[in-house]
Amino acid sequence: MENGKRKVKNENRESNREKLSTFHFPLSVCNACGTESRRGNAKFCLICGKLLREDYQPLDTLRASYRMQGKSLDFKTAEIEEREEIIDLFEQNKNTVSQTAWACLVYSFVPYLGIIFIPLTFFIGGFGYITALRQPQLGGRKLALISISFSFIVLAVQIFLWWLLYIIPELGK
Secondary structure, three states, X not given: OHHHHHHHHHHHHHHHHHHHHHHOOOOOEOOOOOOEOOOOOOOEOOOOOOEOOOOOOOOHHHXXXXXXXXXXXXXXXXXXXXXXXXXXXXXXXXXXXXHHHHHHHHHOOOOOHHHHHHHHHHHHHXXXXXXXXXXXXXXXXXHHHHHHHHHHHHHHHHHHHHHHHHHHHHHOO
């Protein structure tokens, strides 16, 4: 009896599937985002807005993620608007001499051996400052002054390290 009931249930399921398949429209799939349309005669994707009859294009997934399907990208106007909104917070430095002074300052941070770079920082930083005064369009005056002023602090630390190198063996006696 149970087998008979199972056969009847299976036949009912198959007939229900046939009924459903007669009303089933071939749904189209969006090439950009991969969603199926809800209607068989849909022209646009409900998620990203792409025309369903168009083929896949390389930027479709990117445009779909930003909901930019069907919109043109006008780079020139967006670029001009960004330029107006951006405020230059830092002085542009084209003075390579002051940048070299900064590099010498950074190299002078090396313990013990960095003391070699401190005189270079004084000399190149001073030359960078003079260059910035003669050609103000290059910039770099502040960087040259910062390099020179920090090199005094680094010089004090380096002298202290060399003093420690001398005094520690003396303390051991």
